[in-house]
Amino acid sequence: MHANWKTWTHVTKLDPDKRLPPGAVEEIATSGTDALMLSGTLNVTRENLLELLDQVSLYGLPVVVEPASPDCAIFDGGVDHLFVPSVLNTDDVRWIVGKHYTWLLSNGDGIKWDMVVPEAYIVLNPDSAVGRVTGADCNLSAREVSAFAQVADRYFRFPIVYIEYSGRYGDPRVVQAAAGAVHDAIIYYGGGIRSAKQAAEMGRYADTIVVGNAVYEEGIEVLRATVRAVH
Numbered sequence: 483m484h485a486n487w488k489t490w491t492h493v494t495k496l497d498p499d500k501r502l503p504p505g506a507v508e509e510i511a512t513s514g515t516d517a518l519m520l521s522g523t524l525n526v527t528r529e530n531l532l533e534l535l536d537q538v539s540l541y542g543l544p545v546v547v548e549p550a551s552p553d554c555a556i557f558d559g560g561v562d563h564l565f566v567p568s569v570l571n572t573d574d575v576r577w578i579v580g581k582h583y584t585w586l587l588s589n590g591d592g593i594k595w596d597m598v599v600p601e602a603y604i605v606l607n608p609d610s611a612v613g614r615v616t617g618a619d620c621n622l623s624a625r626e627v628s629a630f631a632q633v634a635d636r637y638f639r640f641p642i643v644y645i646e647y648s649g650r651y652g653d654p655r656v657v658q659a660a661a662g663a664v665h666d667a668i669i670y671y672g673g674g675i676r677s678a679k680q681a682a683e684m685g686r687y688a689d690t691i692v693v694g695n696a697v698y699e700e701g702i703e704v705l706r707a708t709v710r711a712v713h
């Protein structure tokens with residue numbers, strides 16, 4: 483599997499738990515975004531994931547599945563990569579390595595390792611579903627976020643460090659600090675991007691920006707504007 487994903491600057495995150503009006507999937511897939519990521523924390527099932535996968539796989543755009551649990555780790559049906567999160571800033575070991583352990587215990591032989599890309603999540607919005615579910619300690623300074631980013635990059639050698647503010651626009655200085663602290667890792671930023679200005683601001687520091695909720699709440703013109711801002 484090629485590592486072309488490292489060149490993406492704009493990723494659109496689609497939630498299998500949410501509905502899109504007819505035609506919307508085609509507009510998103512042809513918006514100029516570099517890849518579609520299928521992901522959500524709550525109410526994502528194998529069934530709604532496969533349904534969304536079926537809708538998006540027609541367009542030839544790279545498709546990433548980002549599972550929140552082992553039952554959503556899917557390799558077939560047009561999936562190019564499986565981005566598997568570990569949350570670094572939690573004391574609950576399940577979200578760092580525990581789910582991964584049970585995944586391997588129950589289905590180790592079924593894993594296509596050349597499709598798997600590990601992601602080190604630093605979760606910074608305590609009110610997001612991912613913040614609540616994982617019990618992440620979101621009260622971190624830029625220095626503390628940078629230290630987590632360095633642990634991920636230099637020690638664990640995660641290929642991706644994901645600064646996650648899901649649902650809220652974050653602090654660009656935190657993203658700048660994390661980006662400045664890593665050596666090899668690709669920096670993802672996601673959370674609350676709803677304009678070209680915000681996309682450009684986070685895109686200055688992050689290698690890849692992720693737009694999620696805006697696709698459902700703002701529409702295609704906003705998505706296109708965020709693409710243009712980082713391309």
Ligand SMILES: CC(C)=CCC/C(C)=C/CC/C(C)=C/CC/C(C)=C/COP(=O)(O)OP(=O)(O)O
Nearest residue numbers: 522523524550551552577581582610611612648
């Ligand atoms: C070992 C395997 C295969 C899976 C476990 C993966 C882990 C540890 C996940 C923990 C973090 C997590 C739940 C990631 C899911 C991706 C994510 C952050 C989605 C965004 O979620 P929100 O936007 O907060 O949730 P909703 O959109 O559902 O409200």
Ligand SMILES: O=P(O)(O)OC[C@@H](O)CO
Nearest residue numbers: 648649672673674694695
């Ligand atoms: O939905 P938004 O707030 O755009 O966040 C994108 C993504 O980082 C969520 O995991």
Ligand SMILES: [Mg+2]
Nearest residue numbers: 497522648694
């Ligand atoms: Mg979401």
